[in-house]
Amino acid sequence: MTELFDLYIANGLVVADGKITRANIGIRGEQIAALTTDAEQPTARRVLDAQGKYILPGVIDAHTHPIYMDDKYDTSVSAAFGGVTTLIHYAYVKPDEKIISICETFRDDGIQNSILDFGMHAGLFDVANQIADVPAAFALGVTSFKVFMTYAKLKWMTDDYWMAALMDTVAQARGLVNVHCENGVVTDYLEDKYKRAGLDSKKMFTAMRPARLEAEATNRAISIAQVMGCAVYIVHNSAAENLEPLRRARQNGWRVVGETCPQYLTLTDETTQTLGAPAKIGPPLRYARDNAALWQGLREGILTTIGSDHAPKAKNTRDDFFDAAYGAPQIETMLPICYHVGVNQGNLALPQLVAALSETPAKTYGLYPRKGAIRIGSDADLVIFDPQKTWTITNANQHSKAGFTLYNDKTVTGAVELTMQRGRIVVENGALRAQRGAGQFLKTDTSHFYK
Ligand SMILES: [Zn+2]
Numbered sequence: 001m002t003e004l005f006d007l008y009i010a011n012g013l014v015v016a017d018g019k020i021t022r023a024n025i026g027i028r029g030e031q032i033a034a035l036t037t038d039a040e041q042p043t044a045r046r047v048l049d050a051q052g053k054y055i056l057p058g059v060i061d062a063h064t065h066p067i068y069m070d071d072k073y074d075t076s077v078s079a080a081f082g083g084v085t086t087l088i089h090y091a092y093v094k095p096d097e098k099i100i101s102i103c104e105t106f107r108d109d110g111i112q113n114s115i116l117d118f119g120m121h122a123g124l125f126d127v128a129n130q131i132a133d134v135p136a137a138f139a140l141g142v143t144s145f146k147v148f149m150t151y152a153k154l155k156w157m158t159d160d161y162w163m164a165a166l167m168d169t170v171a172q173a174r175g176l177v178n179v180h181c182e183n184g185v186v187t188d189y190l191e192d193k194y195k196r197a198g199l200d201s202k203k204m205f206t207a208m209r210p211a212r213l214e215a216e217a218t219n220r221a222i223s224i225a226q227v228m229g230c231a232v233y234i235v236h237n238s239a240a241e242n243l244e245p246l247r248r249a250r251q252n253g254w255r256v257v258g259e260t261c262p263q264y265l266t267l268t269d270e271t272t273q274t275l276g277a278p279a280k281i282g283p284p285l286r287y288a289r290d291n292a293a294l295w296q297g298l299r300e301g302i303l304t305t306i307g308s309d310h311a312p313k314a315k316n317t318r319d320d321f322f323d324a325a326y327g328a329p330q331i332e333t334m335l336p337i338c339y340h341v342g343v344n345q346g347n348l349a350l351p352q353l354v355a356a357l358s359e360t361p362a363k364t365y366g367l368y369p370r371k372g373a374i375r376i377g378s379d380a381d382l383v384i385f386d387p388q389k390t391w392t393i394t395n396a397n398q399h400s401k402a403g404f405t406l407y408n409d410k411t412v413t414g415a416v417e418l419t420m421q422r423g424r425i426v427v428e429n430g431a432l433r434a435q436r437g438a439g440q441f442l443k444t445d446t447s448h449f450y451k
Pocket of ligand 1: 309
């Protein structure tokens with residue numbers, strides 16, 4: 001006898017489209033084939049009882065760096081344990097490298113190794129020599145391009161001339177420019193000044209990368225993008241001050257997307273002072289008033305996406321702070337931390353959290369409603385989330401090769417029970433069920449910003 005569905009998730013609380021509805025989900029092949037409220041159970045090869053559990057669209061993490069301690073396989077494994085089903089990685093194109101060859105190699109490596117579906121942004125380090133190849137990247141399915149306004153001394157910074165040129169070119173092709181907004185020349189000056197004065201670099205870290213200089217760069221990026229007619233995505237907003245330029249852009253109807261990250265919503269300079277080098281990230285962890293303002297920004301729809309900025313580096317607490325690299329693992333803890341601090345502590349309603357983690361990233365990158373939606377015909381990329389389960393995040397129970405988490409010993413309520421991509425179970429009850437290479441490459445599409 002043929003079964004009606006391959007998989008049937010019964011009695012779950014489905015969180016999608018701004019609401020929570022009790023429903024059953026029938027999955028056939030890779031897609032959602034039915035959404036019902038019937039009490040009667042149809043035949044299915046396997047039935048999962050989700051009584052008391054939330055069914056979320058898989059998290060779409062549009063901010064990942066699978067080039068440090070975690071490669072494309074490791075990143076996707078950590079992601080899956082954290083309820084993430086789609087990744088949009090930054091493919092970094094260093095000076096003397098070519099956008100197309102880097103992106104092709106990066107894509108092929110992902111197809112061979114990722115357990116999850118993924119797309120790519122190109123991160124440009126030498127816009128002057130790389131801009132000619134930008135139009136050709138669109139044919140590859142790469143439609144977003146990142147530049148840094150900071151890290152001048154590291155030679156990662158793009159100046160305003162070339163940022164404007166990139167925005168001009170990207171706008172013609174209906175793409176998106178993603179910007180790390182901090183005034184890199186001035187933060188370098190402050191770093192030199194504090195170092196010359198012999199001040200402790202850990203103690204001075206947050207003061208060296210002040211909120212005002214992040215807000216200044218954010219305002220500048222948005223303004224230049226507006227002049228160039230380009231859609232712009234401001235990555236990892238960390239400061240209360242950033243809400244001012246973002247709010248103005250939104251009021252004017254400009255094409256601006258504001259992202260924040262779990263670390264900026266929940267951690268502060270206190271973590272930097274306690275953990276030292278592992279907590280060195282850019283922008284820095286700031287203060288409780290920034291955490292509160294960022295939640296407010298999400299509630300108001302001024303910030304609309306949450307990404308992880310997963311960038312695990314080899315660091316430990318005893319390392320010299322000044323010499324330590326920027327970045328920390330974040331992808332596996334993103335959903336549980338945001339759920340615990342966001343929903344349980346009353347900072348954000350669950351449907352809004354799901355919008356920021358899944359629906360809006362999918363819409364931004366043209367993946368919706370194939371991804372980021374629980375609808376008939378959508379990919380069955382789903383998370384079964386147990387809102388009752390209390391557990392403790394530890395360095396030991398994380399899957400990142402970093403070997404540490406900034407949330408070590410934090411107890412949270414709410415846990416990922418099952419992660420599914422295109423109808424395949426990827427993680428179930430703490431066990432990995434997916435194979436290397438199961439993920440597919442996704443072309444992004446940002447042309448909707450220009451309609
Ligand atoms: Zn990043």
